[in-house]
Amino acid sequence: MKTVRIGSGAGFAGDRIEPAVELAEKGELDYLAFECLAERTIALAQQEKMHDPSAGYDGMLVRRLKAVLPAARAKGTKIITNMGAANPKAAAEAAQRVAREMGLKGLRIAAVTGDDVLDLILQGDYRLDGDGRPVSELGNKLVSANAYTGIEGIVDALEQGADIVITGRAADPVLFLAPLVHEFGWARDDWSALGRGTLVGHLLECAAQVTGGYFADPGVKDVPDMLHIGYPLAEVRADGGAVITKVAGSGGVVSTATCTEQLLYEVHDPSTYFQPDVVADFSKVTFTHDGPDRVVIDGAAGAKRTGLLKVSVGYVDGWIGEGQISYAGPAAEERGRLAIDLVEQRLAALGPKVLESRGELIGVNSVLPGNVSQAPPREVRVRFAARCESREDAQRIGEEVESLYLNGPYGGGGVTKQAREVVAIASTFIPETLVSQTVTMLES
Structure with missing residues (x-):
C-alpha cells in the first residue's frame, strides 16, 4: 500500500x-x-x-x-x-x-x-460568537477577519x-x-x-x-x-x-x-x-x-x-500599560504588596481611564491564587498592568511604577515599563459558499 x-x-x-x-x-x-x-x-x-x-x-x-x-x-x-x-x-x-x-x-x-473576508463580513449581518454583538459595531476598530x-x-x-x-x-x-x-x-x-x-x-x-x-x-x-x-x-x-x-x-x-x-x-x-x-x-x-x-x-x-467556516476577527481593544519592579531581602513580599497598593491608589487619584487592572507578585500569586509557598520569599517581582482607552493613559501606568524608586518602599530596582496597543480576538461564522480560494503561481 x-x-x-x-x-x-x-x-x-x-x-x-x-x-x-x-x-x-x-x-x-x-x-x-x-x-x-x-x-x-x-x-x-x-x-x-x-x-x-x-x-x-x-x-x-x-x-x-x-x-x-x-x-x-x-x-x-x-x-x-x-x-x-x-x-x-x-x-x-x-x-x-x-x-x-x-x-x-x-x-x-x-x-x-x-481567507481574507473583512469586506464580506462588514456587508452581512454577522455576530460575534460569545457576546452576540454585530460585527459592524466594531466600526473602525476592526483590524482583520480571516476564515479558516x-x-x-x-x-x-x-x-x-x-x-x-x-x-x-x-x-x-x-x-x-x-x-x-x-x-x-x-x-x-x-x-x-x-x-x-x-x-x-x-x-x-x-x-x-x-x-x-x-x-x-x-x-x-x-x-x-x-x-x-x-x-x-x-x-x-x-x-x-x-x-x-x-x-x-x-x-x-x-x-x-x-x-x-x-x-x-x-x-x-x-x-x-x-x-x-x-x-x-x-x-x-x-x-x-x-x-x-x-x-x-x-x-x-x-x-x-x-457548511460553515469559522472566522477569526481581530479588533483594537484599547492599550495595555505595564510596569515591573523587583524587591529582595527581608520582607520582600510585604514591600511588594505595599508597592502595588501605592500604584493602585495613585492611579485612582490621578484618574486615568483605566478599563481594568491587575497587580501581582511574580512567584507568589501571578499564576496561582494565594501564596505558592508558606516560606517568605527572598525576592519578588512586582508587575502592575492595566488596560486603558488611550496610549497616554497606558503610559502613565509604567510611569507610576517607575516612580516607586523614590516614592515607594526601600530597595526597589530593575524597573521596566511599556505601553502597547491591544488587539483582541473574537469569532464569527460564515457560509463556506461565500469563500473562494485562488492560487497564484510563481517560478524561480
Whole structure:
C-alpha cells in the first residue's frame, strides 16, 4: 500500500528551525509542513500590512526557507506553510527571491488566497460568537477577519505542480490533510478518510508537542535529550492509517502518552471536532506502541462538514500599560504588596481611564491564587498592568511604577515599563459558499 511521509517543521511562529532542517535532511519526506499561525498572529500581521503593503507575512519565512530548501530540493520534498499570514502573495514573492538567490531554478511557488473576508463580513449581518454583538459595531476598530479555509486551495496548488505552497489562515490540520487528499485521491465526501487525515494533521500541527515538548515533567514524565528534540513525522497509508515517529537518533520521545496529550489539545469535544472539510470524530482513537518512538494511530472517523467556516476577527481593544519592579531581602513580599497598593491608589487619584487592572507578585500569586509557598520569599517581582482607552493613559501606568524608586518602599530596582496597543480576538461564522480560494503561481 502506498505510503506518504509528511513531517512537521514548526508548531508556532517562533519555533526552532534546526529540527526542521534535520527532518528535511534525514526524514526522507514527501512533504514538510510549517504551521506558524495563531489567532492573534494574523491580526497583528494585518496591522503590519496596513502600514506596508509588502509586509504582513511571517518574519521567519526567509530564514526557514534558506535553512531547509537545499535538502528539500535535493530530496524532492514539497513544502506547505501558512506563513503567508495576511499576505501570501508577498510571501510567495519573498520565497521566489530566496530560491533565485540560492540558485534553485524551476521551483514552482504557489500563493493561496481567499481567507481574507473583512469586506464580506462588514456587508452581512454577522455576530460575534460569545457576546452576540454585530460585527459592524466594531466600526473602525476592526483590524482583520480571516476564515479558516479548507483543503481546496492547497490541493489545487499541488495539482498544478507546486513545490512550495504558502497560505494564509488555513485551518491547522489542513496543511497536512491537503497533501494526503492530493496523493491518495480521497473523495471530498469520504468522511472516514478525511477524519483519519485530520487526526494525522492534529497530531503533527504542534510539532514538538508530540515528541516531548510541553510534555516534560522531571521525575514524572522524563524526556530524553530535550536539547536536541526532534520534530515528528507521519507515515500515512492510503486508508488513512498512520504511524507517528521521528528521525532516528533525534532527541525527545514519541509515545502513546505524548500522542494522547496532543490528541486532547484544543479539542472541546473529541467526538465532534469541527473542521472546514469534515467533522472529525476522535472518540474511538487508539494508540499502539510499535517499537522505539513509533506509535500506530487508528480509530478516527468523520461526518459531513457543517457548511460553515469559522472566522477569526481581530479588533483594537484599547492599550495595555505595564510596569515591573523587583524587591529582595527581608520582607520582600510585604514591600511588594505595599508597592502595588501605592500604584493602585495613585492611579485612582490621578484618574486615568483605566478599563481594568491587575497587580501581582511574580512567584507568589501571578499564576496561582494565594501564596505558592508558606516560606517568605527572598525576592519578588512586582508587575502592575492595566488596560486603558488611550496610549497616554497606558503610559502613565509604567510611569507610576517607575516612580516607586523614590516614592515607594526601600530597595526597589530593575524597573521596566511599556505601553502597547491591544488587539483582541473574537469569532464569527460564515457560509463556506461565500469563500473562494485562488492560487497564484510563481517560478524561480
